[in-house]
């Protein structure tokens with residue numbers, strides 16, 4: 001899971017904004033091609049607007065009735081003239097200057113007032129927060145533009161008044177966004193520390209909180225400045241903003257409208273200018289947001305495909321199907337997460353076999369690749385970024401990973417089903433559990449809704465849910481954690497599978513419920529003779545439930561064998577430590593913190609044995625070359641140079 | 657469910673009360689003497705004083721507010737001096753025209769926004785996604801008043817397919833086809849920006865949901881991909897899409913101001929703009945109040961809808 005946890009921790013980092021380094025910010029911004037294009041266009045427009053006074057332009061207000069409504073490309077008037085014969089190019093440049101100024105000024109005013117309200121409300125909390133936010137809500141009770149109109153009605157039409165109106169209307173966006181972030185910050189250690197050191201509230205807000213809130217302010221500004229330009233132009237268009245002879249782009253458009261039928265070029269040129277201006281700002285704004293808050297960027301939200309991407313090398317020597325007819329046989333499976341240049345080898349050359357009716361435990365720390373292994377079996381690893389690069393998953397003489405989409409779909413939840421870790425997130429929150437069961441049934445065999453519902457209730461009954469008929473009507477959040485997991489088990493049983501893959505099904509539960517669920521699983525398994533792949537980090541659970549066990553470390557199976565034999569004499573130093581940190585068998589939650597050090601990052605695997613940095617027995621030889629699995633006893637193997645000695649030491653240790 | 661609606665209705669009272677306060681006091685802030693504005697610069701001081709007394713403007717502000725509120729509760733919003741008719745009559749008539757326009761735009765932006773957003777999410781990075789992303793960008797960067805003018809130039813002037821203005825069917829003149837032919841251009845214009853916003857949000861909501869664990873569960877139990885996307889993911893995404901559609905309701909109600917001006921639609925937005933230029937304060941007051949109150953009701957509807965989709969909010 002380390003690749004997954006890496007990406008989610010990147011998400012966490014994005015949620016608590018920090019000031020990024022300026023150079024990397026600009027680089028991020030420019031990596032986005034559209035944002036770069038927007039920046040170029042915007043820079044050009046801004047430059048022209050700023051340079052307006054020194055550009056060789058005609059007087060924008062000089063009327064010339066003789067020259068009225070000249071078309072573009074007329075002599076002396078590149079873009080033609082308006083209905084009073086004024087030079088359109090000049091008016092446009094000056095209008096752009098005015099519109100830009102209005103939009104930016106309105107944004108600054110809104111940002112200043114809104115951020116202040118948000119900072120104060122979020123920092124002080126309590127009644128002040130309540131009062132401020134209620135007032136903000138009141139502002140938001142008005143439709144956006146209507147409020148601006150009401151304000152202009154009060155202040156009277158005019159340039160500055162339109163600017164104030166648009167600014168006020170946008171205050172709530174700033175206040176809400178900034179308050180949200182500030183609330184989160186006001187209890188952070190560094191703020192508490194500043195408070196204890198006797199710093200005044202004002203100074204804390206400015207020197208401790210503000211810098212951390214700044215990215216949010218910048219994002220909100222960059223996403224609202226476009227609107228504000230549009231809104232101020234709109235008010236001018238209605239005749240409520242800039243007053244003649246002064247004209248912003250909206251006024252030019254509004255005036256042009258009167259002569260639209262005879263001289264459409266006036267409105268068209270003004271319209272295109274506003275459009276280009278706002279679009280370039282929006283492009284840059286999106287770029288800024290993506291750069292400052294990567295979680296929101298398009299790439300971070302890649303949609304997982306229905307089946308994991310499978311891209312295996314042709315000349316693999318793994319093609320031979322297994323002997324006999326096991327429930328499942330995995331051969332040399334490799335699943336990787338490929339994120340840009342980085343490659344996380346989450347599952348690395350993994351092979352194992354589950355015989356019919358057998359329970360195999362797959363044990364390892366989080367990040368060992370055990371869950372990714374489980375998900376790979378039916379192509380459920382999210383991709384992007386997951387890719388299955390090698391291996392076969394044999395079942396009934398066929399390679400599951402080569403099946404057609406439709407056959408794979410029929411297998412999923414049919415003969416092979418899954419139980420996942422936390423049923424609160426793995427059940428759909430908005431459908432009743434009964435409906436979710438009905439769906440599972442009807443995905444695999446034709447049945448009317450009523451028939452399927454009866455079966456669903458029977459299934460709930462089978463997993464010992466009391467008052468099953470009533471509970472079927474419940475939504476997942478209305479049930480307890482244990483009940484929810486029973487529902488998930490019922491769902492897995494819906495189509496009488498012969499193999500259930502259970503991925504840490506009890507980890508999210510408390511100890512007593514855990515024991516009940518384990519007992520239920522064991523009972524069901526013996527009752528219907530199904531095979532079980534049980535994934536856990538807890539050796540105690542394995543010893544209760546599993547016939548055989550495979551131990552995973554850094555994407556590889558490092559030891560495999562019958563549970564009893566492995567427990568008595570582990571052949572791999574890692575297994576040995578794992579077993580040692582189970583204090584009481586089956587007490588669950590105990591993390592594997594007793595092993596010093598951390599598992600290696602699977603994008604930077606060391607040469608040789610991946611466990612070497614933490615291994616008490618490691619020698620120089622351990623750090624060279626691949627360590628192949630060696631057979632240490634009947635149906636037992638381990639990937640350790642000293643497997644035999646480790647095993648012997650364990651036997652002697654327990655004998656002693 | 658009923659309890660939830662009752663609670664929400666009860667919560668409306670203070671909000672509506674707050675609205676009347678805001679609207680009244682904003683208008684009371686207006687500088688200058690309204691009576692003078694009404695009577696013109698040549699009015700005698702006696703006439704001004706008489707009108708002030710008539711309008712109750714010689715009382716203190718709280719008294720004025722209470723009188724105003726009392727009248728309001730009896731359906732009396734005063735009389736528009738520029739139109740010389742009761743404000744309420746004018747406002748309701750105009751507002752019904754706006755509701756038709758805004759309602760049509762809201763329906764359009766919901767349908768097309770959802771469709772575009774879903775297609776875009778499902779075909780992420782595909783051609784359709786890129787096309788939608790581009791259209792969304794154009795839509796939200798386009799000044800709606802200019803888009804309206806463009807559509808008039810193209811469809812009404814160039815092609816002569818649809819009328820550019822002259823919507824009077826509401827007053828009993830025309831029939832439904834006539835109304836629709838007048839409605840298409842302004843409604844489409846008004847919906848453009850909102851469609852972009854809905855599409856953008858639908859896309860990201862769908863993408864967000866498609867990463868959730870319960871989608872993996874849906875796939876693990878062998879549901880066809882169509883069902884995974886259009887039932888499981890879409891229903892969960894609706895939870896974050898519905899509030900955005902509620903916000904769009906506010907945007908189209910307000911944005912109608914521009915569109916009504918461009919298409920000469922006899923709605924309340926145009927009425928407000930005219931009332932502002934003639935300084936007809938009572939008319940502005942009444943118009944703002946009615947639109948804002950209706951927006952509050954729309955928000956209530958949105959919340960109820962939300963609680964139907966997501967029963968978890970019921971509590």
Ligand code: SF4
Pocket residue numbers: 572573574609610611612613615616617618619622627639640641642643
């Ligand atoms: S190979 Fe070496 S480092 Fe690896 S587990 Fe065995 S003894 Fe330890």
